[in-house]
Amino acid sequence: xxxxxxxxxxxxxxxxxxxxxxxxxxxxxxxxxxxxxxxxxxxxxxxxxxxxxxxxxxxxxxxxxxxxxxxxxxxxxxxxxxxxxxxxxxxxxxxxxxxxxxxxxxxxxxxxxxxxxxxxxxxxxxxxxxxxxxxxxxxxxxxxxxxxxxxxxxxxxxxxxxxxxxxxxxxxxxxxxxxxxxxxxxxxxxxxxxxxxxxxxxxxxxxxxxxxxxxxxxxxxxxxxxxxxxxxxxxxxxxxxxxxxxxxxx
Amino acid sequence: xxxxxxxxxxxxxxxxxxxxxxxxxxxxxxxxxxxxxxxxxxxxxxxxxxxxxxxxxxxxxxxxxxxxxxxxxxxxxxxxxxxxxxxxxxxxxxxxxxxxxxxxxxxxxxxxxxxxxxxxxxxxxxxxxxxxxxxxxxxxxxxxxxxxxxxxxxxxxxxxxxxxxxxxxxxxxxxxxxxxxxxxxxxxxxxxxxxxxxxxxxxxxxxxxxxxxxx
Numbered sequence: 001x002x003x004x005x006x007x008x009x010x011x012x013x014x015x016x017x018x019x020x021x022x023x024x025x026x027x028x029x030x031x032x033x034x035x036x037x038x039x040x041x042x043x044x045x046x047x048x049x050x051x052x053x054x055x056x057x058x059x060x061x062x063x064x065x066x067x068x069x070x071x072x073x074x075x076x077x078x079x080x081x082x083x084x085x086x087x088x089x090x091x092x093x094x095x096x097x098x099x100x101x102x103x104x105x106x107x108x109x110x111x112x113x114x115x116x117x118x119x120x121x122x123x124x125x126x127x128x129x130x131x132x133x134x135x136x137x138x139x140x141x142x143x144x145x146x147x148x149x150x151x152x153x154x155x156x157x158x159x160x161x162x163x164x165x166x167x168x169x170x171x172x173x174x175x176x177x178x179x180x181x182x183x184x185x186x187x188x189x190x191x192x193x194x195x196x197x198x199x200x201x202x203x204x205x206x207x208x209x210x211x212x213x214x215x216x217x218x219x220x221x222x223x224x225x226x227x228x229x230x231x232x233x234x235x236x237x238x239x240x241x242x243x244x245x246x247x248x249x250x
Numbered sequence: 251x252x253x254x255x256x257x258x259x260x261x262x263x264x265x266x267x268x269x270x271x272x273x274x275x276x277x278x279x280x281x282x283x284x285x286x287x288x289x290x291x292x293x294x295x296x297x298x299x300x301x302x303x304x305x306x307x308x309x310x311x312x313x314x315x316x317x318x319x320x321x322x323x324x325x326x327x328x329x330x331x332x333x334x335x336x337x338x339x340x341x342x343x344x345x346x347x348x349x350x351x352x353x354x355x356x357x358x359x360x361x362x363x364x365x366x367x368x369x370x371x372x373x374x375x376x377x378x379x380x381x382x383x384x385x386x387x388x389x390x391x392x393x394x395x396x397x398x399x400x401x402x403x404x405x406x407x408x409x410x411x412x413x414x415x416x417x418x419x420x421x422x423x424x425x426x427x428x429x430x431x432x433x434x435x436x437x438x439x440x441x442x443x444x445x446x447x448x449x450x451x452x453x454x455x456x457x458x459x460x461x462x463x464x465x
Contacts, residue, residue, distance in 0.1 A: 018325065029336055033340065040342065040346040166287070
């Protein structure tokens, strides 16, 4: 070709054309796929909430299997009886409470607004579950999850997930053996909402002791574990007054 | 008739052994240390890099005559980043579960020095088909080492392979654990990955003395 690729004008034109092409391409992909991606995220949230209250398709030991995506919407309607939004002293029902973005609420709270706190009440086999969404910081990025409590503030199930924790180390918070450890632990220490700490010096690796507010930590994932402990404690304390009424009125 | 000429075949075979990107060229070490605590993560990363390398080398090779040399590095970066983002978006829409497993790898692929290295050293100067073979070969060479490291780290560190407890249950004390075997927690940390890379380099060079550099 006869074009002189060393000329400044060529370089500038090339750069401009490249940016336009790449920009168009990415914008096209992003806008044509965003509907589907949003829908996937919505269903995933429903799966996660149901998983925390023990509605899942777990079969063998080690794996985590959610309710399949084609059934999750109807299962969600079946098991989740109420979705509440707690805003200061006001409690309202809202069928889309599960779509509330916790990160936005946290920013709003920092700016001095009242935080909207979503809470889900599930019912399975006559038992009531109070499911609290959580959000915190791991080592690299955000971690989040759901904890299902009964009316004595004993954990009936949890679900954790993360954005970018180290595979094989911090990422193991979403492994079955780790999440199953939380079942039966109390988030109360006396009357204080102490949460559940991920403890390294825990002398109870099989987790026989259920009233110590501790589960065994993951090797090599100290900061993710500490972040998780802080997340549980902060999240349950946000709901303290509501949980207190449930505990004392049971 | 052979599918590939000898010269073309070498483009794939060389990086697998005597010109391996990790053990010989010592590129791509960062991701080899970061994500190899599990075999599954190693495999996913290897496949992702294989895809990006293959397609990226072809794209760069097609554009090699029109890329201004002053901004070639930026152009290469834009190509990798675009490819990776498109793959990420498509996976999120059509294979949501898989995209969650890939989460951190996506960013790591863009920064993988092997990719930029091959664009710069090979695709800019060679034809499309040869560039494609070179990309596949180097990604495979990278992947093989990743899988080897992942295999040993997961086996010795957690006693599992792809999540299956192959050595027995460390808490219930079955299998090897019944006779007092313990997992080596140090295997899960990145320094041990570097030591495993070192051991692979040692084994490879003691088998092929020609690879030993003279000082």
